[in-house]
Amino acid sequence: MAIHHAAPGERIELYPKDGGEEPPGSVALIRDEHFEVFRLVMEQGKQLPEHEHASLITIQCLRGRVQVTMPGREEVLSAGTMIYLASGERHGLHALEDSSVLVTMLVARE
Numbered sequence: 001m002a003i004h005h006a007a008p009g010e011r012i013e014l015y016p017k018d019g020g021e022e023p024p025g026s027v028a029l030i031r032d033e034h035f036e037v038f039r040l041v042m043e044q045g046k047q048l049p050e051h052e053h054a055s056l057i058t059i060q061c062l063r064g065r066v067q068v069t070m071p072g073r074e075e076v077l078s079a080g081t082m083i084y085l086a087s088g089e090r091h092g093l094h095a096l097e098d099s100s101v102l103v104t105m106l107v108a109r110e
Contacts, residue, residue, distance in 0.1 A: 005031045014039065014062060014102065022100055037104045042066065042095035050092040057085050057105040064099025068092070077101070 005028060006012050012029050015022070022041040030037040039062070042048070050069065059068060060082035068075045068083055069092045075083055076096065085091055093101070 005029065015100075034107055035105075036107050037102065039100060039102055040093075041100045042093065042098070044095050044098050046095045048093040050090050052088050052090045053085075053105055054108060055087050055106040057103060059083050059085070059093070060102040060104070062100040062102055064095065064097040066099045066101055067094040067096055069094065 022039075024041050024043050024046070026038050026040045028036065028038045040048075042064075044064075059066075059077065061077035061079055063079050065076060065078045068077060070085070071090055077083060
């Protein structure tokens with residue numbers, strides 16, 4: 001079964017409608033030629049190792065608290081805060097609490 005990606009003008013639910021638990025993992029919400037948005041749900045203590053993207057990204061914390069590590073510094077994001085990372089900037093994530101983040105990125109697809 002193909003994963004549904006939102007069409008232009010379609011409403012997107014960022015939280016479970018019933019207020020229930022979000023399963024850990026990543027769900028692509030929007031995927032277009034040069035734009036992608038996905039929600040990443042992480043259980044407390046889980047880590048996403050350092051990596052980089054060829055384009056700029058934003059990470060917005062929707063729920064919980066996550067630590068964003070970058071070379072030489074780190075930032076803690078709590079619900080309602082976000083960070084912008086430049087193209088190629090190495091970063092990792094560590095969930096300090098059960099957390100949900102929204103990641104937006106420009107992509108170069110061929």
